[in-house]
Amino acid sequence: MKTYSRILLCIAICLAVGYLSSITTQSSIKTWYPTIEKPIFNPPNWVFAPVWTMLFILMGIAAGLVWNKLESNKELVKKGLLFFTIQLLLNxxxxxxxxxxxxxxxxxxxxILLWLVIYETYHIFKQIDKKASYLLIPYLAWVGFATILAGSIFWLNR
Structure with missing residues (x-):
């Protein structure tokens, strides 16, 4: 498989996971989510779709770049892609x-588990392809923010 084909396939997989996740989200956004207390720093709902789309694209590029290193570092690439898959499923x-x-x-x-697995994925990717690992930094930051947001929502609605 060609370099760009791998990257495009990884992007498509990430976007598909995001789309399938959004199906679960859509009904609650209109029914349950408006009824719970949220912190003042909660972003407006329209922010989430473009941010997640960008993050899934960056994740896909990162995974594709790592996949393209399979011939030069087979075991580490397999480990990195395994962690990538786990974090995508946790997402x-x-x-x-x-x-x-x-x-x-x-x-x-x-x-919290998701953030830790993303961090481990970042660490493994960094050993394989530094550019790929850098593409995961916005994702780490966003999930870190989402963790604080989820913790705040838990606290406000306990």
Missing amino acids: ALWSYLFFGLNNVLLALIEI
């Missing part, structure tokens, strides 16, 4: 826990 699970089940506490615990 989707968070939407289900928070918006699907409306379980803020479980979502808070899970997002």
